[in-house]
Amino acid sequence: MRKWKLFGEGMIYLFPAFLILGIFLFYPMIKTLYYSLFITNPRGETVVFVGLENFLTLMQSASFQNSMIQTFKFVLYTVPTGVFLALFLALIANEKVRGIEFFRVIFSSTLGVSVAAGASIWLFMFHPSLGVLNNLLQVFGLDSIGWLTSGEWALISVSITTVWMGIGFNFIIFLGGLQNISQELYESALIDGAGYFARLFKITIPLLSPTLFFVVTVTLINSFQSFGQIHILTGGGPNEATNLIVYSIYKEAFEFSRFGTASAQAIILFLFILLVTIIQFKVGEKKVHYQ
Template sequence: MQNSEKAFERPFVLNKAASPAKRKRLRKEQIIGYGFIMPSVILLSAFVFFPFFQSIYLSFFMTDPIGNIVAFVGIQNYMDLFTDPEFLNSLKITFLFTIYTVPTGIFIALLLAVLTTSKAKGMKVFQFAFSLPIAMSVGTSSVIWLLLFNPTSGVFNYILNSLGIPSVHWLTDPNWALTSIALMTIWMTLGLNFIILLAGLQGIPKDLYESAKIDGANQIQLFFKITIPLLSPTLFFLLIISVINALQAFGQFNVMTNGGPMNSTNVFVFSLYQEAFVNFQFGLGSTRALILFVIILVLTWLQFKVGEKKVHYQ
């Protein structure tokens, strides 16, 4: 028992009973260890911690167009925010966008991953093709889909017209704009979702399927009794990062609709951008950023609180 405790003894703890040479060596290892993590600490402090605390500080002030503090307003920025109809509308649109994209994107990626895990000839080609969207940036993807959504020369309306269906104003109709960007986002996130789920499927032991088949299980039973339970940690991880990414979506809205038409795609992050970098209200922009942080934090906590109970880690 004593030997096992010594095996797990922390190597960087200086023991007063140790020899001077050993204490010197351990101290040197500590310095080297701190030296390795110091660049990360500096970068995080400069680009994460300092902006975060600066945002908290600015949220209690009014600022001029160049960011200088004008007056202390306390929690007035927060009170104005929650009574602003535009803020509540952007919050509603953001949640709708999340509901449109996250479940659909994960379901399609799961379906494709299951179909391409077979050992049939040519599956590697399909795996490569379904992974391609991960190589596309948000800006490039947005420009490509702008061409596809073009009301006069776009491929989608050409297909609809070929079937005798009238053209759809994808990005200029308030009833279609958010759905159109949701379709583009599902495609854009398909590559990452597919790769993660494919890796999870390939990690499931094949002998479990063989044993279940011997017992008479069909493909549907194999999927719901073996695949889904053993894939639940991967699905849980993918759900969390997908929700966070959807709540932070900005690039496609900025390129494709600029928040329009009639604010139908004015999601939370785009309204934050407009407030801070178009209207130069950095105090209100910081307030929005902190509200978004709290929303993401609460939703992530709820997912761990509720969803993790359904996860099978073994």
């Protein structure tokens, strides 16, 4: 009876959390799975039960296959670049030099910029005639680039914007991890004659591996869920060059009113992110040093 009483008290304390998770997480997930098995009308009402037909149709769809390919390329462009740049800036900002606090603020400033504001800034910079980037190219005698109008450059342009917007968060996490490393280890290494790169790869990177693992995992998940900058910069174009799977879900649901197909895409995205995350924890976490 005592154990049941303690269990009941625990459930009372957990009830608000379960209620919030149920309303905003579990119910939408169950509803999405339900919609993925039906054809719906423009009002979102289920009409015909089709089972797995929506999933089979997606697998045979050239548009969906293109969305998956572009999503993989986008992740490949943004995750390694964003993590490397943030780590590089954090290593610089961790040095004890006069005025470094100013640069720490600058490096982390993108954290305070919303997706809409950041995308609008880059939208102006990518402008074919008024943009800063093309004007710089013309100064050096190079041809202008259709950053957002060329199928070859549109995905790269969106990736640049995404990396820029994510650097602030990653930088702060990396800097916090670096500042938690004991300085005694570096002093001992200096006494032994270890150079900068020896200290970096023998002390800094191993002890920073938990932080690095966290940043890579979060950045990877966020890259699969990128939407705002794509919607503002390219709208999925040109010729579906930036039609990532999240944006494809948006168009299927709110432009074409095909909620069943959109829900099926959402389930596929969820399963893929879950699979990638599990692989990361199974493989990547083995190289993480928690001591």
